[in-house]
Amino acid sequence: MASSHLHSFELLSSALTGFSVFELRGTGLISTYFGLFRERVGSEVFERLLGQFDQIRAEIGGSCSSSFEARIRREILADDEFGVPARHLIKLWYLGSWDQISDSWWNVYASDGTNVGGIPNASAYIEGLAWKAMHSHPMAAKPPGFASWEHPPTSTVNSSNKKDEP
């Protein structure tokens, strides 16, 4: 069913990116990427990948366990069919841009879908997770304010990385 697919997609994205569903929903891009991802890898690969992920979820139970991560790694990222789309999805979330998929995968696994690269819209660039992971902001958007660059980012204040200022 469409809404459970969307929920699986959210959870898959969260597991692959290390950002919570809450954080991903905050980008406003879940349904855009849901549609784009299915378009780019084709509906059949899409269904099978989500199916594999759902099976792992059902059998493991909780998403924070190391066995959950191990299964994601072995059965999705290391899988010959699922690894390529999964890594592309990580990069789509992190950088807001879809890379064209290599012929070597496409010719074997794709049955439908459109294999083009690019930035889907300005929001995709602006909501790139890489900048958040870096405690920064997308260049030319979300400016943190005058003199903010003089101090460590405020998002690091409570982390163990905080260093006393020089």
Added chain:
Amino acid sequence: MNEDIDFDVVIIGGGVAGAILAKELTRQKATVLMLEAGDGETDSLEKYRNLLQNYYLADIKIPNSPYPVVRSPEGEAYAGQPTVLDDRLMNNGGASQYMLQAGPMPHRSSYTRILGGTVLHWLGTCLRMVPENFEMEKRFRCGRNWPLDYWTLQKHYQKAEEEIGVSADVSEQGYLGIEFEEDYVFPMHRVPPSYLDKVLQRRLRGMVALHAGHKLPLQVVSTPQGRNSTPNRFFNGGHGFKPKGAVGNPEVGQRCIGNSSCVPICPVQAKYNPLKTLASATREHLQVSARCVASKVHWDKESGDITGVEYISYDAQGRLNLEPKKARGRLYVLAAHAVENAKLLLNSGIRSSSGLVGKNLMDHPVMLTWGLMPEPVWSYRGPGSTSGIPIFAAGAFRADSAAFRIEIGNWGWNWAAGAPYSTVDDLVHRKNLFGQGLRDRLGEEAARHIRFGFLFEQLPTSTNRVEVDPGQKDVLGIPRPIVHYDVDEYTRRGMSHAKSVSDQIFRFAGIEDHTHYNPADPGYVDHDGEGFVYFGAGHFGGTHVMGTRPETSVVDSYQQSWDHKNLYIVGCGSFPTMGTENPTLTMAAMAYRTAESISARLTGK
């Protein structure tokens, strides 16, 4: 030909020099026609927002990426321009590039033809030239002498600093012979240094570097910038300073707010751009015509007087107006860029008595070194650079090797490696990270990215030059610029010294070196068995050199042509030497000097 209304002054080029002249001359009630070859869709708030959207959607975010180009039905730009990707030699895959690269090495800089010009995407670094740059030949027996000195230019530097809106504190800036008028303060206080600057300053405390046989202490110094910061209330005899915000929305852009995208575009226009100068010109005396490409300067063979500038126009939809027009004025100013000025002159049969039009082309080749700091410095934030290490910009060693300025970069490995795209690529594809592990590792690594840029001087030489060839025309039928360029031993020796200094900095500060230079890179040069890679800083100069005599220069110290009395040729093309300082401030100061001369002439004083 169309009968065009005569103007007092015709200015070719809508960049920083043209804008300053337009503003100064219209203020004196001169009528000015400005022809800009590129598009004009830049000078309102809404148009500027479109530029920003272009940037967000650009696959490769190069300096030109926000700025639209109007093309022919076949896809060729009417106002051609080189991008940083156009680094192939013309006989090795580069035959279709607008600016043809004859070699032996590629000139790696780009420029942008649009209303506002290349300074739309400058970083904002706003340094005065150190005094010894003006007398290289006299002091070091190499290079050339300027026909004026630092002190003659001093009051024009002040005007330029006011118009641009420069942020700096005088107390930090009096090094290497630079001096200021008593009680001078910059319009605004220095832009706050980055956290990275402060960490580096702490880690380099007490360091002495060995350079070309001499030991020199290193200081991290704030870089003066054309970027809005806190106004200095003592500016202008206590009148203070009001920062200029965005064109059409002046309350926005009063301060830099850390968009970290100066190159190529400041979303709020806290960074100076020439549109601000144009917007404050006296519009009733100014006509700005964009999408008008000057193709030929007509001149009287007897008197040398310019009789008109022929130009071709096109509309925003890409339709050509096939009927050429002629712009006429009492005086003419070429302000189209060092390369475009030379190209236009050469296409008009103007080489000057000296034969030096197009010759002495220079850039600031830039060498990057990069690595991982031993502690987080939280890169990718703030202006592209807020501090530098100036000590190597001057000194007796210049008799033998190129001076260089060290720019401390705040944007991590963005330029050097394409980070964070390259970093994510590496972590996902090669390090096989995902989930929380990916997120943490990206955060941890990127926070320690540091990058240094070394900007080198080049000596003027007649073999580095712009030429034209009637067999190599652009889509408008105008011969394109052909650039002959090399990086000589003087500069390569400088690169070698700089790499040694970089290595010493890395060792002293404990930086893990990730610098590597690929022999297949278009900018790869070697020296004594060592290899380096240079990029272009975007600084073209030298092509219509200033001097004291028509036999050895193209223009005089007011940038007036020796041979054509009603012609001024302005911009970095007039520079006899490049030094290591980003040239925009000096170009602007020279534009003010020229404006004074033209004003005096028009009013008969």
